[in-house]
Amino acid sequence: MTDQEQGGGAPRKRADARRNEQVLLDAAAAVFVESGVDAPVRAIAARAGVGMGTVYRHFPTRADLVTAVYRHQIEACAEAGPRLLATSDTPYDALVEWSGLFVGFLVTKHGLAAAMQGDSAGFQALHASFLDRLVPVCGEILRAAEDAGQITAGIGGYQLMRAIGNLCAGAESDPGYDAERMVGVLLAGLRGDRRRSDPGVRG
Amino acid sequence: MTDQEQGGGAPRKRADARRNEQVLLDAAAAVFVESGVDAPVRAIAARAGVGMGTVYRHFPTRADLVTAVYRHQIEACAEAGPRLLATSDTPYDALVEWSGLFVGFLVTKHGLAAAMQGDSAGFQALHASFLDRLVPVCGEILRAAEDAGQITAGIGGYQLMRAIGNLCAGAESDPGYDAERMVGVLLAGLRGDRRRSDPGVRG
DNA sequence: TGAATATACGGAACATCGCTCCGTTTAACA
């Protein structure tokens, strides 16, 4: 995608630049698998056999690199939303299944969920990229479930995704914590809550 | 506690050492309020008017300092557990109230919840201190609620505290995310799940 | 009171980050 659109207004990138971008993506993917998404940029540069400058020219920040590596998986998750909504028995079932996909994606990438919290301004890009694409998808499923009267109203896509992302943070390195189960409990809570119309549990 | 037990086996600490420990605790507390628990150790040393070495002699790692600063609040939270269990109408009510205390504690300290995830080995001490004291308390309330048939079985104190802590991470800096509400949903999920084995009861 | 000594102190120094800068190399094109 990044390459093709160069045919339009911008002049085509140089061959070595295009090659290095791919080399970097491959190297980053490999390093992320081995050391998690917190791996030093230097390690990725070394693995790719390029200098630091090259990394940062292609991906202005660590978060951009992370985003780029997982872009196709984000896309797959996004596309699964409408499909699940169409094929599942009920919107709530779709919500559960879609959440399962998202959780599965998060917990297999070391530190990805933690990074999504985006406290330090650097990760804001990652935060945004994930959420820009997936929040609308999640929101659509949520609204469908709401309309069907299956869950409580007033939980937005962002709110739920943020909660799920948080629940998954650090889960892969903690055998005593079962993120998938707690996400299941959270989703059950969406359903159980629907009996109260009053939104402010705590004021 | 650190001072008193010196009367036993270990020789009493030097006066300047005792004084500096307190000065450091006060300085750290102030800096944490202003800049969050992620504040640089240097900033705390400067605020206290001591050198870096002094900080690390008293608190071998940043996490130990954080733990020490909030120790009395952790203690208050721990002591509230049995009390709530005794005074609340039902164990589940106690669970909700106790969770409210814990959440209130976490969200008012910038970055504390995030630190609790303890990814980087440094924060393991913080992780442990919080959990060693509070997990049994939480577990007791959970078991009481289980025994009363109010919640699903098989969720341990660690599991729930970890989930709540995660849900609160980064909440204070994200106006679009309401951690307290999502904790409420999670707790509702604990109750909602029981309907699988006991369909009749509705709160 | 005046050494003697263990204890504590201060802050420079080290390792590790993310990220920037700039002199050098090289692909693209006439």
Next chain:
DNA sequence: TGTTAAACGGAGCGATGTTCCGTATATTCA
């Protein structure tokens, strides 16, 4: 083949957690 703009590499910067060690001092004992 020569020109030029794009891309490269990696040293360097600033920040951070942590360690080290020479110096200062509280405490003790004569």
